[in-house]
Amino acid sequence: ILNVEQSPQSLHVQEGDSTNFTCSFPSSNFYALHWYRWETAKSPEALFVMTLNGDEKKKGRISATLNTKEGYSYLYIKGSQPEDSATYLCASSGGSNYKLTFGKGTLLTVNP
Amino acid sequence: DGGITQSPKYLFRKEGQNVTLSCEQNLNHDAMYWYRQDPGQGLRLIYYSQIVNDFQKGDIAEGYSVSREKKESFPLTVTSAQKNPTAFYLCASSMEEYTDTQYFGPGTRLTVL
Numbered sequence A: 001i002l003n004v005e006q007s008p009q010s011l012h013v014q015e016g017d018s019t020n021f022t023c024s025f026p027s028s029n030f031y032a033l034h035w036y037r038w039e040t041a042k043s044p045e046a047l048f049v050m051t052l053n054g055d056e057k058k059k060g061r062i063s064a065t066l067n068t069k070e071g072y073s074y075l076y077i078k079g080s081q082p083e084d085s086a087t088y089l090c091a092s093s094g095g096s097n098y099k100l101t102f103g104k105g106t107l108l109t110v111n112p
Numbered sequence B: 001d002g003g004i005t006q007s008p009k010y011l012f013r014k015e016g017q018n019v020t021l022s023c024e025q026n027l028n029h030d031a032m033y034w035y036r037q038d039p040g041q042g043l044r045l046i047y048y049s050q051i052v053n054d055f056q057k058g059d060i061a062e063g064y065s066v067s068r069e070k071k072e073s074f075p076l077t078v079t080s081a082q083k084n085p086t087a088f089y090l091c092a093s094s095m096e097e098y099t100d101t102q103y104f105g106p107g108t109r110l111t112v113l
Helices: none
Strands: A005-007 A010-014 A019-024 A030-038 A045-050 A056-059 A062-067 A072-077 A086-094 A100-102 A106-111 B004-007 B010-013 B019-025 B031-037 B044-051 B054-057 B064-066 B076-078 B087-094 B108-112
Touching: A005 A086, A010 A019, A019 A086, A019 A106, A030 A072, A045 A056, A045 A062, A072 A086, B004 B087, B010 B019, B019 B031, B019 B087, B019 B108, B044 B064
Parallel strands: A010 A106, B010 B108
Antiparallel strands: A005 A019, A019 A072, A030 A045, A030 A086, A056 A062, A062 A072, A086 A100, A086 A106, B004 B019, B019 B076, B031 B044, B031 B087, B044 B054, B064 B076, B087 B108
8 A cells, every 4th residue: 555645734824825735655656646625515626637757737826746756746825815725635546556545635724 | 517426414323234325426437436534544445446347445345345236326335344434435436447537525424323
């Protein structure tokens, strides 16, 4: 079983601050890295899927990067807003069966 | 609207009883998954199915059973053999197994009394 680690576990920022979180994963037999946003009382929502080393994806104020050689991905949020408050999950796939292994998530709270 | 639905939202069960959680999708996805979430842990895979009439065990399949008789439906039965069934259960689907984005349902919170 792959071991996917996310840090920090939780984060409080003020509205307007920019922030970032880390996802680390085993770099051997890597296939894809997924980021999801999970708001309270809603379903997890896909943000990005990245597969190639050096990939960068962007959706509005949120962007992500991928380093498959060293096994990490960063998620950045520029100018955080209260509606960005959610748990951000990353998941990695690889190995012999490519199943997704999820990290425990980073809980972001943006204070107005 | 296309999506994935789970029912019920909350479920209470007496110890020793089997209970079935529903998961339906109208996204025409081939692959479907069941995950379990416990406090302080990441989502853990219970079972997955790549195609109708076929399914595979995930990391924590003991005490659970599934069926995939229709493409749209992937019900999960929590049996009395599951030692710690109280948890939040999420169903997901994707076009292709694992490599594609997974779409999640709203979840079912099961509490064993």
